[in-house]
Amino acid sequence: MNMDRSMIWMTVAGVLNVGLVLLVAPFFQGVLRKVTARIQSRQGPPIPQPYFDLLKLLGKEDIESGESPVMQRFAVYLSLATVLTVACLLPMGFPAPMNGAGDVILLIYLLTLCGICTLLAGLAAGSTYSLVGISREMMSMITLEPQFAIAIIVGALHTHSFRLDTVLNGSVYAVDGFPFSGLIMLVVILMSFQAFVQRVPFDISEAETELMEGPLMEYSGPKLALFKYAHMAKLVIYSTLFVALFVPWGSEFAFPLGWLLFWAKVFVLVLLVTLVAATHARYRIDQAIRYFAGLVAVALVALVLASYGH
Amino acid sequence: MIAREMFEKFKQRFGPLIERADLPSDRRLFVFVDRSVVKYVCQHIFRELDARYVITIGADDRPFSGKFLVAHNFAFDKDHLLCSVLTQLPADDPKIDSITDMVPAASWAEREMRDLVGIEPVGHRYLKRLVLPDGWPENNHPLRKDVPWNEVPVEFDPDREFRFDEPPEGCTVVPFGPFHPTLDEPAHFRLYVEGEMVRGCEYRGFMVHRGIEKLAESVMSYNDIPMLAERICGICGCVHNVAYVQAVEEAAVLKPPPRAEYIRTIMLELERLHSHLLWVGLACHIVGFDTLFMQSFRIREPIMWIAEKISGNRKTYALCVIGGVRWNITPEVKIELRQTLDKLETEWRAVVSAVSKDRNIQKRTWGVGVADKDLVKESGLIGPVARAAGVDIDCRRDHPYAAYDRVEFDVITEQGGDVWSRLLVRMKEVFESIRIIRQCLDKMEVGPLQLEIKDELPIGRMGLSSVEAPRGESHHFVITGENNRPRRWRVRAPTYQNLQAVPRMIKDQQIADMTISLGSIDPCFSCTDRLETIDLRSGVTKVWSQEELLKLTRAKKV
Numbered sequence: 117m118n119m120d121r122s123m124i125w126m127t128v129a130g131v132l133n134v135g136l137v138l139l140v141a142p143f144f145q146g147v148l149r150k151v152t153a154r155i156q157s158r159q160g161p162p163i164p165q166p167y168f169d170l171l172k173l174l175g176k177e178d179i180e181s182g183e184s185p186v187m188q189r190f191a192v193y194l195s196l197a198t199v200l201t202v203a204c205l206l207p208m209g210f211p212a213p214m215n216g217a218g219d220v221i222l223l224i225y226l227l228t229l230c231g232i233c234t235l236l237a238g239l240a241a242g243s244t245y246s247l248v249g250i251s252r253e254m255m256s257m258i259t260l261e262p263q264f265a266i267a268i269i270v271g272a273l274h275t276h277s278f279r280l281d282t283v284l285n286g287s288v289y290a291v292d293g294f295p296f297s298g299l300i301m302l303v304v305i306l307m308s309f310q311a312f313v314q315r316v317p318f319d320i321s322e323a324e325t326e327l328m329e330g331p332l333m334e335y336s337g338p339k340l341a342l343f344k345y346a347h348m349a350k351l352v353i354y355s356t357l358f359v360a361l362f363v364p365w366g367s368e369f370a371f372p373l374g375w376l377l378f379w380a381k382v383f384v385l386v387l388l389v390t391l392v393a394a395t396h397a398r399y400r401i402d403q404a405i406r407y408f409a410g411l412v413a414v415a416l417v418a419l420v421l422a423s424y425g426h
Numbered sequence: 427m428i429a430r431e432m433f434e435k436f437k438q439r440f441g442p443l444i445e446r447a448d449l450p451s452d453r454r455l456f457v458f459v460d461r462s463v464v465k466y467v468c469q470h471i472f473r474e475l476d477a478r479y480v481i482t483i484g485a486d487d488r489p490f491s492g493k494f495l496v497a498h499n500f501a502f503d504k505d506h507l508l509c510s511v512l513t514q515l516p517a518d519d520p521k522i523d524s525i526t527d528m529v530p531a532a533s534w535a536e537r538e539m540r541d542l543v544g545i546e547p548v549g550h551r552y553l554k555r556l557v558l559p560d561g562w563p564e565n566n567h568p569l570r571k572d573v574p575w576n577e578v579p580v581e582f583d584p585d586r587e588f589r590f591d592e593p594p595e596g597c598t599v600v601p602f603g604p605f606h607p608t609l610d611e612p613a614h615f616r617l618y619v620e621g622e623m624v625r626g627c628e629y630r631g632f633m634v635h636r637g638i639e640k641l642a643e644s645v646m647s648y649n650d651i652p653m654l655a656e657r658i659c660g661i662c663g664c665v666h667n668v669a670y671v672q673a674v675e676e677a678a679v680l681k682p683p684p685r686a687e688y689i690r691t692i693m694l695e696l697e698r699l700h701s702h703l704l705w706v707g708l709a710c711h712i713v714g715f716d717t718l719f720m721q722s723f724r725i726r727e728p729i730m731w732i733a734e735k736i737s738g739n740r741k742t743y744a745l746c747v748i749g750g751v752r753w754n755i756t757p758e759v760k761i762e763l764r765q766t767l768d769k770l771e772t773e774w775r776a777v778v779s780a781v782s783k784d785r786n787i788q789k790r791t792w793g794v795g796v797a798d799k800d801l802v803k804e805s806g807l808i809g810p811v812a813r814a815a816g817v818d819i820d821c822r823r824d825h826p827y828a829a830y831d832r833v834e835f836d837v838i839t840e841q842g843g844d845v846w847s848r849l850l851v852r853m854k855e856v857f858e859s860i861r862i863i864r865q866c867l868d869k870m871e872v873g874p875l876q877l878e879i880k881d882e883l884p885i886g887r888m889g890l891s892s893v894e895a896p897r898g899e900s901h902h903f904v905i906t907g908e909n910n911r912p913r914r915w916r917v918r919a920p921t922y923q924n925l926q927a928v929p930r931m932i933k934d935q936q937i938a939d940m941t942i943s944l945g946s947i948d949p950c951f952s953c954t955d956r957l958e959t960i961d962l963r964s965g966v967t968k969v970w971s972q973e974e975l976l977k978l979t980r981a982k983k984v
Contacts, residue, residue: 156720244600248622248937316714317786397786398714400938401622 129213130204137203141348142166144383148351148390155394166348173341181334187240192339195233196346199353202226205280206356209367209375212280219278224265230350231257237343238331249331252401256318259408260311266415267301267361270422274298284357286364297422302362304411304418309358309385310392311408313351317396318404355385428505429455435475440467448888450679453825455509456888461522464513468498469528477502477509478819479531479806480892480901481918484539486570487514490886490913494520494545498532499890499903503824508890510903515545524550531806534926535918542569557632561586568640575637575644591628593618602940604633615928615944622936627929639915647910648674648883652746655902658917661704663742664697665895666902666917671746672827673904674912677889678748682877686750688870690828692763693736693745694893695859695866699770700729700741701896702852702859706777709849712945713790718781725773728766735759748883750876760867767860778853791846795931795943798843805927809898809920810855811947813839814847821894833865845946852896882910895920897947921947 146163153160181188204214205223231253238250271287272278274297288298311318335343359381360367366377399407432455433447443463448456459467471477477500485495494515501508515522524547526533536547537556544567547553558568561583566573593599593616603614614630638658642651655670656663668690675682682690707722730740737743737753745751755763781787797805802812812819820837822830838854840847889904898920907913924947932943 152717156717157724158720244598248600248619251622316716319714394717396715397710397784397790399786400790400936402936403789 126213126217129210133203133206133208133213134200136208137200137349137352138345140379141345141352142170144351144386145348147383148386148393151387151390152394155391170341170345173344174338176337178338179336181241181336184240184242187236188334189339191233191236191240192335192342192346194236195230196342196349198226198229198233199346199349202230202353202357203349206353207281207284207360207367208356209378212284218280220268220272220280220283221278223280224268227264228257228261230346231261233346234331237335241331241334243333245333246331249333253331255401255405256311256408259405259412260308262412263304263308263408263415264312264357266412266419267305270297270301270418271361273419273422284360285367286360286362288361291425293426296426297418298362300414300418300421304415305358305362308408308411309354310389310396311404312354313389314347315351315389316393317399319398351386351389352382355382355389358385428452428502428507432475432502432505432507432509433457436467436470439470450676453506453508454676454890455507456512457509458512458514461513461515464496464498464511465523465525465528467511468500468525471500471509471511472529475502478803478808479529480508480899481903481916481922482525482532482535482539483903483914483916484543484545484569485905485914485916486543487913488517489571492517494543495914496522496539496545497903498525498529499901501825501892501899503819506824506826508825508892510888510890520545521548522546523548526550529806530804531923531926534922541567543567544570557635559584560588568637569643575640588630590616590630594625596620597625600937602627604630606941615940617932617937617940619937622938624932624935624937624940626933629925629929631925639917642915643907643912648912649747651912651915653744655917656742656744658919659895661701661741662697662895662897662900664693664745665893665900666919667743667746668694668828669891669893669900669902670904670915670917671748672893673889673891673902673915674748674883674906675889676891677887677904677906678883680749680877680879682750683874684829684871685873686875686877687829688866689751689753689755689875690746691830691833692755692863692866693733693743693751694828695863696729696733698859698896699856700726700733702856703729703774705852705896706781706849709845709942709945710781710787712942713787715784715787718777722777725770725777728769732759732763732766735762747876749879750874752875754875755867755870763863764867767863771857771860774853774856781849781853787849788846790939790942791849791946792842792844794845794935794939795946796842796844797927797931801927801930802843805930806923807898807927808923809895810848810851811898811924811927813837814851815843816841819899821892821899825892827891827893829866829869830862832869833862835862845942848946886913897921898924 143163145166146161149165150160150163202223205212205218205226234253235250238246238253267288268283271283271290274290275282275287277283288301289295291298310316332340332343359378363381367374369377429449429452433449436444436457440459440463443460445458445460447458472479480499480501483497483499485497487493487495491514494517496513496515498511499508500511513522522545524536526536526547527549533550533552534556536550537553539545540547540553541555541557563579563581566579597618597620600617600619601614602617604612612633616628616630617624618626638654642654646654652667652671656667658666703722703726707719707726710716710718710722733743734740736755736759737745743753745753797807797811797815799815799817801807802815802817808819816839818837818839822835823837835858838851838858840850883906885906885908887906889906891902893900900920901918903914903916904912905914928944928947932940935943
């Protein structure tokens with residue numbers, strides 16, 4: 117009886133989290149676009165515009181194109197589904213709803229799967245541009261994905277646990293002395309954060325002026341809407357993940373305050389992303405890889421430090 | 427006396443094979459040489475005298491002299507001399523030795539001459555069709571005088587496709603165009619790519635060649651053509667407008683009143699301002715830096731407004747007539763123009779300091795798309811591309827026209843030859859343009875805007891004009907003719923030379939650098955030809971052909 121209760125509660129909270137992400141993702145996108153416009157001396161679209169954009173795309177004809185339409189459709193569904201599954205595993209002002217359903221290893225897997233979906237999408241489209249796009253995506257994934265994985269593992273090492281609620285609660289600083297490894301990882305992740313959320317200067321695999329959106333170029337209508345949705349949701353997911361892992365302070369306050377504080381932190385992070393995107397030029401893939409590789413090396417140092425308890 | 431000295435040098439070297447010369451002024455030299463020696467004269471001029479190759483012109487002169495005419499134009503920039511090497515070819519044997527072995531930059535010009543006038547460059551190593559549509563019959567050359575301007579040959583096959591060259595082994599082909607969002611104009615580069623590296627490319631352009639020269643030579647009049655000329659380019663139109671008028675004025679020995687010359691200078695510099703600002707914006711957009719793109723467009727806008735105030739138009743000013751200009755700059759506009767320039771200068775300083783400190787942009791542009799001094803010489807590169815490679819040429823100083831001999835300005839050069847240097851050159855030239863306009867406003871004297879021309883213009887005279895467009899030298903060649911229109915008018919826009927060097931600039935670079943390398947020459951192609959309609963009820967797709975579209979637009983009803 118008790119078991120059933122908690123199962124139902126878990127499901128409801130999970131759905132709530134998913135709903136929340138779907139609800140706020142276009143809002144954050146709208147804020148991002150508005151702030152960008154202001155930096156560029158433009159009026160900018162109204163903040164709710166991304167909601168309308170998605171609705172419009174969803175209402176359009178669903179055209180089958182590209183090399184293998186079935187795989188294309190599958191890649192889109194998988195992309196959004198992965199992001200939303202991650203949403204169930206993250207604390208968003210409350211403890212993670214599906215806390216017991218998985219551990220941080222699952223989280224790392226799912227984050228990698230997000231990237232795989234882009235690869236699938238590009239392969240299914242089969243045009244030269246999308247192939248170049250996915251080769252870039254693949255190259256950057258190899259150097260990018262380890263960084264968040266290492267951050268999470270550092271937390272897991274400090275707390276001797278793989279549990280989501282333990283690790284995703286500022287665990288990177290959970291040492292007796294000065295948290296060297298945690299601070300190093302904070303800097304590393306901050307420096308590559310634009311890449312995780314696929315914004316300038318690291319939107320290399322989609323680079324409009326070079327690859328005409330790369331993997332996404334064969335997508336239109338509802339499929340494009342879902343991809344864009346997944347893209348927007350990624351910004352929210354990674355921001356919450358970052359806040360949970362690195363900026364946990366204040367989450368222990370009672371409901372309205374702690375919850376509001378959490379989202380305020382996420383909001384600030386989105387503004388930071390916007391600011392960086394608006395003031396940088398795009399890197400070339402080799403420059404980006406060299407940059408990421410340097411960060412991975414630093415992250416490995418942090419991992420060694422963490423295993424010695426610093 | 428430099429023109430005469432040069433002519434004496436030729437005579438000493440080649441003797442009687444130099445037939446005659448025309449020296450209308452000390453800054454122009456037209457030498458007529460025998461067909462057998464033209465190759466060596468060009469070699470002598472290009473290699474030993476170190477002149478810059480400008481363009482090759484083919485003309486059908488049969489109705490007048492019974493012969494074909496070929497002119498190879500060169501510029502001695504340090505000596506302020508433009509030189510044209512002319513050869514007459516018999517009507518039944520229009521063949522001439524190709525000069526491409528000595529002057530590689532002549533490749534396109536000779537191919538174009540073969541397509542349009544039917545003069546065969548013997549010994550050219552790559553005689554693929556350049557300008558004419560793929561389905562155009564082999565023996566029809568539109569620029570010959572016996573071909574009507576509106577003729578479409580019966581053998582014309584609009585469906586014939588272009589045959590591309592085979593890519594080298596181990597390379598995949600990445601099509602860049604025919605339409606690419608970065609260029610917004612039709613041009614097709616087939617990149618041969620190995621991984622992310624570009625190993626070579628084939629260019630297919632001229633997709634919307636409009637036949638402007640033919641139109642001018644057969645139906646328009648001297649004073650209509652300036653309006654047509656400025657429609658050659660979507661950004662630097664005024665350059666062609668002025669260059670054409672100057673070429674005609676030179677041929678007819680007319681000197682426009684000083685005030686007109688100052689106004690021409692001001693409009694040309696205004697055009698350079700808005701063109702350079704546009705380019706810096708686009709370059710930033712290409713490397714993904716949209717904020718600077720937006721800011722430089724914001725700063726550019728007041729220039730468009732002031733141009734509209736002067737000429738009634740943001741662009742396409744319809745400025746010149748033969749012997750003068752059509753618009754005055756009133757005292758009120760003068761005050762406003764000064765204010766606009768002051769504001770522009772402050773704002774542009776901010777942009778320049780932001781860009782020059784930006785490590786991010788430097789990373790994307792340092793050592794990218796390099797054109798060194800060698801390539802500049804071989805391909806006849808001009809404008810900011812040449813100046814960024816440390817080649818100190820600028821027609822405003824070297825071949826002064828309008829009022830440029832009465833103003834002071836610096837020619838900006840850099841040494842890197844890469845995209846970054848081109849960026850610096852263009853950014854700094856904005857300040858020089860501001861300086862020039864201010865001086866013109868100070869010095870401009872009161873007086874008439876146009877010359878009174880009472881007589882008909884003389885026939886069969888030649889005129890050359892080089893105008894420094896924002897993208898480089900824009901060169902016009904005119905032979906005056908009957909019926910109040912030129913016999914031959916040849917336009918060489920700056921992109922014509924600069925584009926030929928792009929394949930060498932992008933070789934062994936990453937695909938990501940392709941767009942910014944191509945963008946850095948500030949290319950200028952032209953626009954649109956096909957459209958597709960779908961009947962929703964039956965789902966039938968119909969592709970409209972060019973002819974149907976033309977018919978549709980001319981009939982003005984659907």
